[in-house]
Amino acid sequence: MSPDSLITHFVGASALVxxxxxxxxxxARRLKQPYIVGQLSAGIALxxxxxxxxxxxxxxxxxxxxxxPALTGFAQLALVVFLFAVGYELDLKILGDxxxxxxxxxxxxxxxxxxxxxxxxxxxxEQLHELGMPRDPSPAxxxxxxxxxxITAVPVLTAIVRENELSRSVPGVVAVSAAGVLDAVCWTVxxxxxxxxxxDGTALDWPWRVVLAVGFVTVMVLAARPLLRRLLWRTRLExxxxxxxxxxxxLGSAWVTHSLGLHVIFGALLAGVVVPREEGGTLxxxxxxxxxxxxxxxxxxxxxxxxxSVALNSMDGTGWAVLLAVTVLAVVTKIGSGTLAAxxxxxxxxxxxxxxxxxxxxxxxxxxALDAGLxxxxxxxxxxxxxxxxALATTLFTQPLLLxxxxxxxxxxxxxxxxxxxxxxxxxxxxxxxxxxxxRSTGTxxxxxxxx
Numbered sequence: 001m002s003p004d005s006l007i008t009h010f011v012g013a014s015a016l017v018x019x020x021x022x023x024x025x026x027x028a029r030r031l032k033q034p035y036i037v038g039q040l041s042a043g044i045a046l047x048x049x050x051x052x053x054x055x056x057x058x059x060x061x062x063x064x065x066x067x068x069p070a071l072t073g074f075a076q077l078a079l080v081v082f083l084f085a086v087g088y089e090l091d092l093k094i095l096g097d098x099x100x101x102x103x104x105x106x107x108x109x110x111x112x113x114x115x116x117x118x119x120x121x122x123x124x125x126e127q128l129h130e131l132g133m134p135r136d137p138s139p140a141x142x143x144x145x146x147x148x149x150x151i152t153a154v155p156v157l158t159a160i161v162r163e164n165e166l167s168r169s170v171p172g173v174v175a176v177s178a179a180g181v182l183d184a185v186c187w188t189v190x191x192x193x194x195x196x197x198x199x200d201g202t203a204l205d206w207p208w209r210v211v212l213a214v215g216f217v218t219v220m221v222l223a224a225r226p227l228l229r230r231l232l233w234r235t236r237l238e239x240x241x242x243x244x245x246x247x248x249x250x251l252g253s254a255w256v257t258h259s260l261g262l263h264v265i266f267g268a269l270l271a272g273v274v275v276p277r278e279e280g281g282t283l284x285x286x287x288x289x290x291x292x293x294x295x296x297x298x299x300x301x302x303x304x305x306x307x308x309s310v311a312l313n314s315m316d317g318t319g320w321a322v323l324l325a326v327t328v329l330a331v332v333t334k335i336g337s338g339t340l341a342a343x344x345x346x347x348x349x350x351x352x353x354x355x356x357x358x359x360x361x362x363x364x365x366x367x368x369a370l371d372a373g374l375x376x377x378x379x380x381x382x383x384x385x386x387x388x389x390x391a392l393a394t395t396l397f398t399q400p401l402l403l404x405x406x407x408x409x410x411x412x413x414x415x416x417x418x419x420x421x422x423x424x425x426x427x428x429x430x431x432x433x434x435x436x437x438x439x440r441s442t443g444t445x446x447x448x449x450x451x452x
Contacts, residue, residue, distance in 0.1 A: 001066045010067045014074075014301075020046060021300030032399055034156050036363045040392055043303030049312030063308075075305040077251075078298035079368060080268040084250040085291040086155065087272020089283065090180060101345030102174050106181035108341035109359050110150050113333040114189075117146035120329065130318045132380030143193045144378045148370065148387050149330050151186050152179045153363030153395070160361060160398060171351045174342060175358035183365070190369055191266055194376050209261045216256055220274045224249075229276040232284075239286040246275060246287065263372040299364075306367055309374060310388055311381045323386045327393045334360040334394075335401075350409035357405055361398040366391035 001009070021042045028038030045051060052059040063071075121128065121142045129135045137145075157179050166172030195209050228249075232242065250271040257267035278284055315323075339356035343349060370387050373379045379387070 001064065006066055006070075009062075009064055010070050013062055013067060013071070016062060017046065017071075017300050017304050018297070021303055034159055034361075034363060034395060034399075036153075036156055037392065037395055039300055039303045040306070040367065040388075043300070043305075043307035044310050044312075044388075045307070046304055047307035047310055049307075049310050053313060068308075071301055071308075072305055074298055074301040076254075076264055078295055078302050079265055080250050080254045081247060081291060082295035082299060082364075083265050083268035083368070084247070084272040085288065085295060086183075087269040088275050088277075088288065088291070090184070090273060099177075101342065101347070102177040103181060104345050105174060105178040105338055105341040105355060105359070106185070108337040109152065109178065109334055109356075110182050110185055112337035113149035113330070114146035116329055116333050117149035118142050120326075121145035124322075127318060127322060128383065131322060131382040131386065133383055138378075140193045140376075141378050143189065144373050147186055147190050147193065148366070148373075148390075149326075149333060150182070150189075151362055151366045151369055152182050152334070152359050153361050153365040154179045154183050155365070156361045156363030156395060156398075157358055160358065160402070164402060166354070166358075169351075170347060171342070171354040171358070174345070174347070175338075175355045178338075178355070179359060182359075186365075186369075187266065187269060190372065191262055193378065194262055194372060212260050213257070213262065216260070217270065220253070220270055225274045225276060228274065232276065233279060239290075243287060243290050246271075247291075249275075263375070265368055265372060302367075302371075306371055306388065309371075309381060310385045312385060314382050315385060319382060319386055322383075323389055326386060327390045330362070330390055330394050331360055331397060350405065350412065353405050353408075354402065357398060357401045360401070361395050362391045363395045366394075 021039045024038035024042035024045075025035040026038070028041070029035055046063070048059065051062075121137055125133075125135060125137065128137070133141070154176070158176055161167055161172045161176055164172075166175075191213070195213070231237070231245075237245070250268050252267075253271040254264035254267035257270070258264045335353075335356035337356070338359040339349075339352045342352035342355040345352075347355065367388065370379065370384055370391070374381070374384045
């Protein structure tokens with residue numbers, strides 16, 4: 001394929017990707033579902049499982065193999081910008097007065113799914129072997145199975161909390177703050193799993209990678225952060241120049257972590273965490289707004305690249321059975337552990353159940369982790385397909401389960417306002433006459449308060 005033809009195909013494919021993904025996201029939002037659900041569905045539909053199976057000639061024309069590296073490059077750029085914004089927004093000070101409860105919820109919603117995922121990877125090795133996994137999985141593969149059940153998508157959760165007007169409620173604050181802590185823990189454990197995975201092609205052994213990674217983090221915190229603070233606070237750069245410099249900083253950090261055998265996502269996250277906020281501790285809107293605009297524009301390329309790896313035609317009876325089991329475990333472990341921990345933290349049963357349901361949303365964060373695991377050789381294509389559909393299903397279930405939880409709370413008599421007792425007629429001596437025994441036993445002595 002000539003360079004001109006390659007550019008022509010890439011431009012045409014990009015137009016289709018952007019329009020289809022954002023149209024599907026808009027439709028998903030109209031159906032009371034997160035935007036990501038529609039975008040991921042569009043990415044899978046444009047992949048070999050649906051478009052490639054229904055119209056192979058059209059698929060080959062729209063997405064020839066030659067434009068694959070270009071699509072992957074745009075997808076990686078979108079991930080770097082998106083995770084740079086996630087790292088910049090990460091603020092554990094949001095824990096506030098609910099710090100103990102949020103930490104308990106975060107710990108429980110990580111440990112329980114992690115233990116179940118790792119145990120399942122060991123107990124059901126034969127079934128996973130039928131999905132292309134080794135009969136004797138490596139420790140990194142076992143740990144990654146636990147991570148796949150432990151992840152909560154902070155951006156999706158935050159959007160659901162905002163759309164359901166829970167931002168200032170106790171369960172909303174607890175869920176968002178716990179998810180922030182959980183996110184940091186999961187990324188750290190995932191980094192360790194990828195270092196031990198050995199599927200990245202780097203010549204360095206994992207002990208050297210650990211040492212170099214720790215050194216890089218130290219340099220970023222102790223040297224890069226003060227330099228950035230001086231650059232951003234003492235010099236008044238134009239917003240566009242500041243944005244360009246910081247995205248370049250994030251891309252450079254991502255390149256370093258990739259060179260160390262890690263995924264680019266870790267460098268982008270670290271760069272976002274290192275960038276200082278404004279002098280009052282607030283986020284810079286001139287930086288955050290364009291970051292969100294750029295990432296939301298380019299993320300459809302990531303969904304399409306993820307959809308290219310989904311092998312729906314390889315799903316047999318074992319695959320569907322594993323998908324059902326994994327989805328049930330993913331929902332039950334998250335909701336159960338989050339609900340119980342929130343209940344122990346002092347929330348009532350309805351608020352605690354809301355926290356558990358919110359934490360079960362996985363969404364984009366799960367897809368990013370799965371993509372990293374697939375590239376590192378910790379997942380087979382068949383198991384990757386199963387886990388992608390698990391992420392889609394758990395994200396789809398979040399809103400209906402949240403509505404069900406709200407209805408149960410509305411029907412709970414204990415949460416209804418207490419009625420006002422009617423005044424008893426005065427006795428002949430001027431005292432209030434006691435209620436009759438029938439009234440006391442049946443409760444019929446309650447009436448509505450007088451209208452005003």
